[in-house]
Amino acid sequence: MRITVDHRTTYRFSVPQGRVTQLLRLTPSGTDGQAVASWGIHVDCDARMRHGRDGFGNRTTMLYVDGPIHGIEIEVSGEVLTNGSDGVLHGSVEPLPPAVFLRSTPLTEAGGALAGFAADAVASVSDAVERMHVLNVAFHKHFTLDRGRPVSGRSAAEAFESKSATLRDFAQMFTAGARGLGVPARYVSGYSSACFIGDTPPAPHGWAEVFIEGLGWVAFDPCTGLSADDAYVRVAVALDSAGAAPVAGSRLGEGHEELDVDLHVGRDSAQD
Template identity: 45%
Template sequence: MRLHVEYSTDYAFTQPQRRLVQLLRMTPVNFAAQHVIDWHIDVDCDARLRPSRDGYGNEITMLYITGPIDRIALKVSGEVLTDDRSGLVEDAPEPLPVEVFLRETNLSAADDAIRAFAADIANSEKDPLSRMHLLMSRILNEIRYVPTLDAVERNAATAFASNTGVCQDHAHIFCAAARSMGIPARYISGHLYRRDGAHIQEASHAWAEAHLPAIGWTGFDPANGISPDDAYIRVACGLDYLEAAPVAGQRLGGGEETLTVDVRVTQAQNQAQN
């Protein structure tokens, strides 16, 4: 599928800022299931953009702005050609050993409840792939998806205890449970083309990947109960949300900050016409 992405992030500050430095994880990488045809990052002010790659293999862009400035409009757009590989992640940049993804973080640590949840799944299925599919379906059925819930940085244990969550919560719970079973897992941020016609979204999407024997890295989306197909654009990976979030940074200046995000994922014009 040929997908078109328009991603706008608008910042407004109650006081002028003297300096801003941001790390942008907004550019997809090429691998077997996706090929980036065209991609642009534009800023509506005088800014320096420096592309590079981080330790996880993600494409990153450092953004530097010298003020005074009281608002910023950041626009990302591009086209990606995707293929349905049943969630398999092949030929992606993999600079780290898989054992790194057994590490817990504050957001993805398993508590006693999650460990018991994972142990029950491990006792039910011996095959690692079947375990991960069961884990995905159990999270889908037991952690009610609430897409408007504004809590993307709460930890897995809190979300699991509440039985509700956004896609970020589902990904954290999946990683916590998989790692407690001894299966490396990582958090993924990206975009999802909605086949139901809901092309305008309030944020990027999130899911998880697990490293399975003889298969390698494979994606699982507990929020939708499927492995990623050609409707998914994979952008960044990390141990948790903070390590794969689209934007992270610091500012020098007082006052409050407001953020507005608008994401549109559609089929490219030529494909839609065909």
Template identity: 40%
Template structure:
């Protein structure tokens, strides 16, 4: 499938800031199921800095904007060719050992309830791929998709207690559950063309990847949509949790408040 993406993030500052520095994970991954055809990231008034490919295989690019500045726009536009690999991430070059992703973080740390859910889900399961599917299904059942009830800092344990959340909460809960039973897991940020007819809509998305030793690869699980990523998905980058995998991270030199407005649209132009 050929997918086009338009992603605009507008930052506004209450008072002009002296400058802004940002680190972007906004370049699509390259692997057997995904190849970028054309891709451009622009920052209004920005200066392109250094870039590098990190140990997880993600491209990280820095930008700086000299001040004084009251408003910054980060605009992403491009085309990506995707193929359904049933969630398997093959052909992706990275150098970090999967065991690194057993490390717990504040958003993904399992409490007693999440640990119990994970243990019950994999009881009697000897196949790691089957265990991963069971964990994803258990999280899907335990947390209903409902926007507006959680926020950016909601933890996996809190979302499970609420029984509701969004894709970030599903990903964090699945990661926490997988790590609780000894399966390396990580957070993935990207895009999803959710509309069957290919019409434009907001499409920022997140899911989890679990390392399956028998397959010797990462396998994606989207507990929010009860499926594995297919050719409707575009993978940007990964990390231990949402903050670690954030497409845009940065800091502004100033004392005023910051607000942002995000618009993301993805469209299929060819089957």
């Protein structure tokens, strides 16, 4: 499948800022399942950019802008060719052993209710792969999709108390539930229009990967209840959503900021 991405993030500041420093996780890496045909990051002001990789193997760009800064627009555009693999990941950069992804963070603490839900969901299933499919479907059926902007700092345990879940909530709850079952799991950020139908525009997406002995990392999306397929562009992984956030950073200055995100994800299966 050929997937095109046009992603604009715009910040507007109430007073000019002296400096803006951003860590961008906006560039996908090539794997056996995705080939990056073209990709670029463009900024609407004079900026310095330094490219590298973080400790999880994600491609990163450090963005430095000197003030006075009234606003900044970051545009990402590119084309990725994908192929189906039943959610199994091959050819990715893996600097860390899977056991690292058994670690909890404040955002992925399961809490008693979520951990109990996960254990009950897979209690009658013994096969390792099937257990994760059952868990994925259980979260998908338990919550309705909240298409609004995620609540900053909301943990998996807090999200589990609600009747609806954002894309971020779904992925973090599944990650927490899998770790509670002793399965290494991690948060994945990227692009897909899988959960957005009709006139609702797609948003930056989040799903999860779990490590299964003898098979490797396998992608699951509790938003759909299915494994992530060739309609997904995988960009970054981390222990939680904060570690895989597309944009993170700081600014030097007073006042407040307004954030606007405009994203279009197109796909063409004719290239398969």
